Amino acid sequence: MVRRNTQKPANKKSTGGFVRIISGLWRGRKLPVYDAEGLRPTTDRVKETLFNWLASDIPQSRCLDLFAGSGGLGFEAASRQAEHVTMLELNKSAKQQLSQNVSNLNANNIEVLQQDSLLFLQQSGTPYDVVFIDPPFRQDLLEKTIALLTTNHWLAPEALIYIETEKELTLPALPQDWQLHREKTAGQVCYRLYQRQAE
Template structure:
């Protein structure tokens, strides 16, 4: 009997995320396997969206390192006015688009782009921004500076940051006030509010 050949590694969906609240609560969406992709855990996501309970509905949201789309799709499920998901990896961005197409009339968009380069274009202010960049690439200082100084943030915007635990917090704009701060496993996560610069 011939030996079965080992299965080839493909860009097929190899995991899933679950929406934990809102109109599509319980819906599962497929996620591609991609190196460095870390969907935000349900535990962290539940804490975050408890923090944002009154700040998502009818707000414009930017998911700048979208990856699995865990945060962006959760915001859509909770009636965000618009969610823009930015993802550099073409295959992962393609899966985000396919997942978005399964949510009836969801006001979302997927942009395949490098996050830093995306922030170089003319800005439209967002009310809520999710920042969960790949670990060990020191992307937070650049994107935070561009978000603040290039018109991407509404006057009282909320900014969520998720990063590897033990890493020193990068220098953030002085008008960002820390609202919440927690750790879970290998990640540290914070919620900031922008104060209008006078």
């Protein structure tokens, strides 16, 4: 989803209109990003740390990128042999750029939908193994997103859930079966990885 915050975090440097895939099948490829106001791609440093955490979990997994934006997280997962990646992006032009990038990569494991993430999650879902939640800052989307993921059965029994937020944000109450696995701060961004505990 397009990031509409006007205060850009200090560590979010200009991408020059591209995101870079760090590793995997498309290692080193640079993908153009639609230049939407406030778009806030995850930095390479954060992305590299995250995918080090997820290294053994991505291959053959089903991944859901809820606020895809530049697609940096979803493309990285697909490059690292995720079985299937679903990207949701509300902005029409940004979605078109994501679809063009999928075509340019000849990727057959990525689905891009122009969709409001909260409306999408209101359906009953097919469980995903890894979910990326990097919503627009300061729009109060996180609590609703977490509630819908849980209520409508979008999470596999031992799903991994990545949450990237502004550092000052106090997290809403999380489901009791989510255990914090990793947590770091980079500049004005805090990012965390949770694992759902199977019953």
